[in-house]
Amino acid sequence: MTVPHPPAPPELPLTPPDEAACQATVARLQAAAQPRVVVVGNPNTGKTTLINAVAGTNLKVGNWAGVTVEKREATLRVGDRTVQLLDLPGAYSLSPHTPEELVTRTALLDENPDVILNVLDAGNLERNLYLTLQLLDFRVPLVLTLNLIDEARDKGLTVDAAALSRTLGVPVLETVASRAVGTAGLLPAALGGATLGSGVRYPDAIEHAVGALTGRMAGLPTLPAHAHRSLALSLLEGDPSLRGRLNATGHADLVREADAVVAALNAQGLDPLIEIAEARYARASDLARVAVPQVHARRTFSERLDALTLHPVWGVPIFLALVLLVFRLTFSVAAPFVDLIGGPLQETVAGWAAALLAGVPLARDIVVNAIVPGVGTVLSFVPTLLVLYLAMSFLEDSGYMARAAFLADRLMRALGLDGRAFIPLILGFGCNVPAVSATRTLEHHSDRVLVSMIMPFMSCSARLPVYVIFAAALFPHAGSWIVWSMYLLGMAVAFVFAWLLRRTALKPGGSGVLLELPPYRFPAWRVLWKHGWRRTASFAKRARTTVLVTVAAVWFLLAIPAVGGQPFAQVAPKDSVFGVAAQAVSPLFAPLGFGNWQATGALVPGFVAKEVVVGTLGQIYLGEQAAPPAPLGLLDGVVQAGAATWAAVKASLVALPTVVALPSLGADTSADVKSPLASALAQAFTPASGLAYLVFVLLYTPCIVTVGAIAQEHGRKVAWITVAYQLVTAWALAFLTYQVARALL
Numbered sequence: 001m002t003v004p005h006p007p008a009p010p011e012l013p014l015t016p017p018d019e020a021a022c023q024a025t026v027a028r029l030q031a032a033a034q035p036r037v038v039v040v041g042n043p044n045t046g047k048t049t050l051i052n053a054v055a056g057t058n059l060k061v062g063n064w065a066g067v068t069v070e071k072r073e074a075t076l077r078v079g080d081r082t083v084q085l086l087d088l089p090g091a092y093s094l095s096p097h098t099p100e101e102l103v104t105r106t107a108l109l110d111e112n113p114d115v116i117l118n119v120l121d122a123g124n125l126e127r128n129l130y131l132t133l134q135l136l137d138f139r140v141p142l143v144l145t146l147n148l149i150d151e152a153r154d155k156g157l158t159v160d161a162a163a164l165s166r167t168l169g170v171p172v173l174e175t176v177a178s179r180a181v182g183t184a185g186l187l188p189a190a191l192g193g194a195t196l197g198s199g200v201r202y203p204d205a206i207e208h209a210v211g212a213l214t215g216r217m218a219g220l221p222t223l224p225a226h227a228h229r230s231l232a233l234s235l236l237e238g239d240p241s242l243r244g245r246l247n248a249t250g251h252a253d254l255v256r257e258a259d260a261v262v263a264a265l266n267a268q269g270l271d272p273l274i275e276i277a278e279a280r281y282a283r284a285s286d287l288a289r290v291a292v293p294q295v296h297a298r299r300t301f302s303e304r305l306d307a308l309t310l311h312p313v314w315g316v317p318i319f320l321a322l323v324l325l326v327f328r329l330t331f332s333v334a335a336p337f338v339d340l341i342g343g344p345l346q347e348t349v350a351g352w353a354a355a356l357l358a359g360v361p362l363a364r365d366i367v368v369n370a371i372v373p374g375v376g377t378v379l380s381f382v383p384t385l386l387v388l389y390l391a392m393s394f395l396e397d398s399g400y401m402a403r404a405a406f407l408a409d410r411l412m413r414a415l416g417l418d419g420r421a422f423i424p425l426i427l428g429f430g431c432n433v434p435a436v437s438a439t440r441t442l443e444h445h446s447d448r449v450l451v452s453m454i455m456p457f458m459s460c461s462a463r464l465p466v467y468v469i470f471a472a473a474l475f476p477h478a479g480s481w482i483v484w485s486m487y488l489l490g491m492a493v494a495f496v497f498a499w500l501l502r503r504t505a506l507k508p509g510g511s512g513v514l515l516e517l518p519p520y521r522f523p524a525w526r527v528l529w530k531h532g533w534r535r536t537a538s539f540a541k542r543a544r545t546t547v548l549v550t551v552a553a554v555w556f557l558l559a560i561p562a563v564g565g566q567p568f569a570q571v572a573p574k575d576s577v578f579g580v581a582a583q584a585v586s587p588l589f590a591p592l593g594f595g596n597w598q599a600t601g602a603l604v605p606g607f608v609a610k611e612v613v614v615g616t617l618g619q620i621y622l623g624e625q626a627a628p629p630a631p632l633g634l635l636d637g638v639v640q641a642g643a644a645t646w647a648a649v650k651a652s653l654v655a656l657p658t659v660v661a662l663p664s665l666g667a668d669t670s671a672d673v674k675s676p677l678a679s680a681l682a683q684a685f686t687p688a689s690g691l692a693y694l695v696f697v698l699l700y701t702p703c704i705v706t707v708g709a710i711a712q713e714h715g716r717k718v719a720w721i722t723v724a725y726q727l728v729t730a731w732a733l734a735f736l737t738y739q740v741a742r743a744l745l
Contacts, residue, residue, distance in 0.1 A: 035191060036084045036111060040104060040135060041119035042128050043090030044518040046147045049527065050119055050177035051087050054186055078187045085187075086111060092127075094134045094230070096241050108138055109227050115194045116142045117186075122152035122159050122174070123519070126288035133280045136168070136199030137230040143190040144172045145182075151519055155300055157292050164291040170197035178524045200283045202233075205268060206275050209236055209261045216257055222249065236262060236272035302399070302519040309400065315407045322400070323487065326391040327480040331468075334383040335479075336651035338468065342380035342618075343676060344644035346372060348637040365569055366555060370619060374551030377618030377677055378611045381465040385539050388464065390532035392429070397523035397531070401426060406517060415495060416502035421451050425494065428458030429487070430535060432702050436709040449714050450501050453722045456702045457494035459487050461539065462610035466697045469614055473681035474690040482691075486698050493699060493729065539611070550605050550612045551619055554578060558620070573598075573620060592696065592731070593689030593738040603696070609703045614677075621680035687745045692738035699730035 041047040055074040074085045088107050089100035096102035108116075116135055120128040125146075135142055144164070146152075152159055165172040171193045175182035202210070213232035217223050223231065234242045235258035246255050265272050309318055350372045357364035395401050408422040421442060428435035432455050439448040439455070459467075467486050471479035557578035561571040573579045574597060582601030589600045602616040685693065701707060701723050711719035 034082045034084060035114035036086060037115045037117055037187070037190060038086045038088055038107060038111060038113040039117045039119060040088050040108075040131070041090060041147075042092055042121065042124075042131060043100075045090070045119045045121045045128065046177045047090060047119040048087060050145070050147060050175060050183060050186075051085060052527070052530075053177050053180045053183040055085055076187075078191060081191070083187060083191070086113070091131065093131055095234070095237065095239060102241060108135075108140075108230075109224060112224065112226075113140055115190050116140050117190050118142060118144050119147050120144060122146040122149045123155055123157060125159070125291055126284050129284040129287050130280055132168075133200050133283055134230070136170075136197050137233055139196055139226050139229055141194035142170045142197050143194040144168070144170055145175050145186060146172060147175045147177050149174045150176045150179075150181075151521070160291050160293060163293075164287065167287060167290050168197045170195050178521070178527065200279050202279045203270075203275055205265060205270055206236065206272060206279075209265060209272070212261060213254075213258060216254060220251065220254065223251070232258075233276060236265075237276055238262070238273060300519065302517075305520055306403070306517070309403050310406060315403075319404055319407055320488075322395065324480065324484050326388065326395075327483045327487075329391055330384055330387045331471075331480045331483075333652050334387045335468075335472070336648040337383035338380050338472075340380075340644050340648040341382070342377055342678075345641055346376040346380070348641045349376065352634070352637055362569070365559075366552065370551050370555030371548065374554070374615040374619040375548050377469075378465060378547050378615045379540065381468060381611075381614070382536060382540055384464060384468055385461055386532055386536045388461065389430075389535040390528055393528050393531040393535075394523055397521070397527065399518045399520045402517050411495065415498045417447060417450070417498065421447060424451055425455065425458055425491075428455050428460060430461055431538075432456055432458065432460045432706040433709045436706065436713055439713065449718060450498060452710050452714055453501065453718065454494040454497050455710075456706055456722065456726055457490045457497070457699060459490040459698055460610070460702055461535075462703065463697055465611055465614045467694060469617075469678055470681060470685070470690050470694055473678035474685060474687050482694070486694055489695065490698050493733070497725075497729075546609045547611050547615050550608050551615045554605055554616050554619060557581075588731075589696075591738070592692045592734045593742070594685065594693045596684065598684065599693060603700070606697070607701060607704055609705075610697065613697060617681070618677045621677060621684070686742075688738050688741035691741045692734040695737045696730045696734040699726060699733060701726055 039047055039051055051074065055076045073087070076083055076085065086107065088104045091101040091104040093101060094105045094108070096105050107113075116138070118132050118135055120132065132142075132144065146159060146161055146164075149159060159174075161172040161174055171189055173182060173186060173189060175186065177183060201207070210229060210232045213235060214228040217228045217231065231242065235246075235255070243255050246252070262272055309315055311318075350368050353367045353372060354364060357367060395404075404426065405422040412421050424435045424439050424442075435455055435458070436452050439451045442448045442451065463486075464483070467483045468479070471482040475482050558573050558576045559569040559571065560577045561568070562575055562577050562580040566575065574583065578601060579597055582597035582604070585604075586595045586597045586600040589595050594600065598617070598620045602613050602620065605616050606613040681690070707719050707723060710722055
């Protein structure tokens with residue numbers, strides 16, 4: 001379909017009464033030594049990617065609303081000036097219906113910006129321009145960037161940036177942020193060329209009312225001058241959040257005056273809310289037709305692919321198959337490196353430490369018997385997490401995860417939630433803590449509490465090392481299937497509790513949902529690597545802080561004898577303080593099949609962080625079974641580590657083709673050669689007790705930081721209730737798993 005070129009709309013004179021204040025803003029920008037640039041745009045316009053390209057930052061990018069809930073800031077040099085760049089959440093408008101829109105509008109009011117950099121999706125101009133017109137009402141120098149211009153052209157759109165610039169009176173630039181096209185000169189252009197532009201000319205009655213209110217504001221120095229026109233329009237629209245704020249800050253008279261103005265308009269048969277919205281939509285439509293003179297309708301690649309991925313029958317199986325493929329990739333490619341780090345490299349480092357600390361027995365024992373097996377075991381899973389994070393980032397940045405949320409919307413509604421609840425739950429696969437914070441994007445308090453309470457059932461990445469080591473030890477030919485099952489079980493339990501809570505304690509608040517499906521994009525490799533490495537580095541950082549401190553504490557508890565007559569650090573582990581305490585609680589877990597003190601003892605420090613479970617298991621089992629490492633020379637260690645690394649590289653390359661093989665169990669054969677810890681676990685657990693142990697680790701309290709995040713968001717009562725019912729659920733389902741698996745396996 002082709003839309004003929006419309007006649008250009010007439011230039012609209014706009015001379016607001018606060019023009020002097022606006023010009024003062026321009027003068028301030030020109031004189032400012034450290035100008036503040038706020039970046040505003042709709043969700044999925046590539047705004048954060050643009051900031052990363054401009055500022056060299058590494059901010060999180062996601063293909064759904066709510067990834068950026070709070071404003072974030074970067075500082076960089078542009079010529080001889082230091083510029084503060086403020087990234088605001090994606091917002092469809094400045095009428096705050098969502099937390100993102102409220103944060104954005106508040107920042108524009110309070111941050112006193114010198115320039116607004118408005119990022120638009122060049123392929124969806126009309127929708128994006130509604131926000132642009134609201135920004136123009138703020139009377140702050142503005143510059144537009146038409147991002148994703150390549151995708152617009154792929155759709156057959158011809159975007160006339162010059163015509164849009166002439167009509168709006170502000171600079172308009174074209175960028176492709178993911179490939180850093182057009183981003184180099186963006187900030188210099190913004191600082192040197194941003195202008196106030198011309199926005200919407202509202203009906204005369206509305207303009208007269210705006211003039212009356214802005215005139216009243218001129219005598220109120222506590223209100224930001226650049227925002228007078230926007231504030232007046234918001235008051236006419238009846239914005240409840242703004243009215244509350246003005247009443248709370250001593251401007252009740254202004255609110256009452258606005259009410260009188262609105263009443264007068266109503267008496268004339270005018271509804272300001274409708275009049276203002278219609279004027280903006282009409283102006284946005286006119287501008288879009290000016291900027292995109294011809295539209296060649298073409299079925300895009302995304303539309304063709306969505307016919308398959310969003311199919312009512314095939315959509316869910318495709319999602320499950322993709323998740324399984326991710327885990328098969330994780331096992332096949334990363335497993336040889338896990339064995340490398342957990343085996344030969346760990347032995348090499350232990351040998352070097354034994355040689356270096358031969359004259360300091362206590363330090364040698366701590367390093368060789370606590371830090372190396374504890375922290376080393378945790379770090380051995382860095383390759384696994386790197387592969388997992390890269391694969392998950394690919395799904396997120398390609399736009400597929402937004403489809404997953406869409407597929408889940410029907411299930412979410414059955415539970416009394418909207419589809420957006422699936423987004424923080426998916427984020428929980430990475431880490432529960434930021435996922436709890438992401439519940440702020442949900443509209444109703446009851447939704448936020450409910451999702452936070454079921455969030456800990458979502459299997460975070462810290463649990464993955466436990467799954468991997470037990471799968472390698474007990475199910476060497478079905479590892480990816482075991483891990484896949486754990487993730488699905490966590491989701492199933494979360495949904496069951498959501499259903500129960502919704503029908504008992506947390507009644508629905510009633511809400512609508514807006515889910516935007518961005519076009520499929522092939523993520524830039526540079527961006528993928530940044531995301532994968534950032535998340536993996538965060539895991540490694542915890543290993544050298546939280547895990548290090550915890551395994552050292554466990555070592556001391558293992559070194560202290562519980563009865564007299566035994567020297568420090570020479571006591572049998574089971575006779576230590578840690579061993580005796582673990583034996584005291586182990587009968588509670590006997591019905592679950594893992595009533596030995598080593599397994600139950602490792603669960604206790606797991607409250608600090610789930611990675612510590614494998615660290616403690618490695619410390620206990622390897623400390624019990626392994627002979628003291630022989631001192632190792634530097635050259636011998638390098639040769640030993642080099643040979644083992646080369647063997648791991650070859651094994652990983654050989655295993656790669658099995659990722660896309662038919663779902664035979666042979667894809668996970670890398671565990672035929674087990675690491676020392678996996679071999680120890682294979683002797684200590686049966687398949688049934690190992691499965692029960694995994695279920696318990698999946699379902700009991702994830703970590704104290706997550707509990708703290710829930711307490712911070714919703715109070716201590718909710719946090720403690722969550723901890724209590726998770727412990728009960730973990731015990732009950734682990735018991736059921738053990739009884740069923742024992743009968744079947």
